[in-house]
Amino acid sequence: MIPYTYSLHKIHNTDNFGFEPNDYSRFKFGDEQVARSFGKDLADGFIRYYLTENFITGQIVVISSPYCFIPTATFAMKNYFVSQLNRWLVEHGGLVVQEAKVHRTITYKEDYGALSAEDRMNLIGNDSFHIDKDFLEGKTLLFLDDIKITGSHERMILKMVKEYGLKNDIHMLYYAELMNKDIHPNVENHLNYHQVKSIFHLEEIIKGGNFCINTRIVKYILNCDFNSFSIFLERQSGDFINNLYDLSLGNSYHTIESYSENLNYLKNYIYSNNYKLI
Structure with missing residues (x-):
C-alpha cells in the first residue's frame, strides 16, 4: 500500500521556504489566526491539485498528527x-468529512525538531500509535501534519496501518515538506523558533486574542x-x-524529572492563590 502524498510548500533551500518563517513559528506556539490561514491554504491546495480531478464520493476521515492528551x-x-x-465537498455533492484520532502512548521532553533523522527514528520508534480500526472501515483517510522533514512520523503512521491491517485509501497531507536532503533536519527548529526566542515572546501570542494551547508551548x-x-x-x-x-498532568509531565521544579512551583502557586481567595 503506497499512500498518496501531497505537500503545499516544498522546501528546496533555506532562502525561500514559500511561507513566512515568523508565521510558522507563531503557529507552532499557538497562534490560531495563523493556523486558520495554514489550514485553509492546505485544503485549497489539496482540492486544486487532487480533488478536482479525483473526486472522492465516499466517506473521508481527517486525522490530525498523533497526540496523547494535549493536541x-x-x-x-x-x-x-x-x-x-x-464547504467545497458540500458544494460539489460530496459527504462532509468525519474525524478520528491517532492515540500515542509515550511523551518525551526532547526537542524533536533539533534531532537528526536517525535520532528522530530512535526516539519515536519507542512509541506506539493506536486508532479505531472499525470506525475507519471502507473510508478514505487523510492524515494531516504541519511539516515533513525526515518522514519518521509518516513511517510510524504506515507501521500502524500495517499492524492494524488497514486496506483504506490513504493520503498523507503536509503544509510543508523538506525536499532537499542536503539540508539538515534541524532546519525544523530554525522554523519553530524563528520568532519565539524566549518564554517572554510567548506573551504576545497568548494575549493576542487568537491563542490555542498545544503540546509544544506547554x-x-x-x-x-x-x-x-x-x-x-506572575503575568x-x-x-x-x-x-x-x-494539561501538564493530563500528558503525565509530572513524571518527567526535568519539569518537576517548574511544575511543583506551578502547583503550589495555584494552591496558594486559591487559599488567598478563600
Whole structure:
C-alpha cells in the first residue's frame, strides 16, 4: 500500500521556504489566526491539485498528527482544513468529512525538531500509535501534519496501518515538506523558533486574542529556567495558569524529572492563590 502524498510548500533551500518563517513559528506556539490561514491554504491546495480531478464520493476521515492528551499545533490547523474542505465537498455533492484520532502512548521532553533523522527514528520508534480500526472501515483517510522533514512520523503512521491491517485509501497531507536532503533536519527548529526566542515572546501570542494551547508551548514553558518561569507565571491569568497545570498532568509531565521544579512551583502557586481567595 503506497499512500498518496501531497505537500503545499516544498522546501528546496533555506532562502525561500514559500511561507513566512515568523508565521510558522507563531503557529507552532499557538497562534490560531495563523493556523486558520495554514489550514485553509492546505485544503485549497489539496482540492486544486487532487480533488478536482479525483473526486472522492465516499466517506473521508481527517486525522490530525498523533497526540496523547494535549493536541499538537497541527490540530488547530486541522480544524480549519476541515471547515474549508467541507464547504467545497458540500458544494460539489460530496459527504462532509468525519474525524478520528491517532492515540500515542509515550511523551518525551526532547526537542524533536533539533534531532537528526536517525535520532528522530530512535526516539519515536519507542512509541506506539493506536486508532479505531472499525470506525475507519471502507473510508478514505487523510492524515494531516504541519511539516515533513525526515518522514519518521509518516513511517510510524504506515507501521500502524500495517499492524492494524488497514486496506483504506490513504493520503498523507503536509503544509510543508523538506525536499532537499542536503539540508539538515534541524532546519525544523530554525522554523519553530524563528520568532519565539524566549518564554517572554510567548506573551504576545497568548494575549493576542487568537491563542490555542498545544503540546509544544506547554513543554516549552515547563522546560525553561526557573527564574524566567516564575516571572512569566506572575503575568498570566488564572485561567491560563490552571489550564497549564491540568494539561501538564493530563500528558503525565509530572513524571518527567526535568519539569518537576517548574511544575511543583506551578502547583503550589495555584494552591496558594486559591487559599488567598478563600
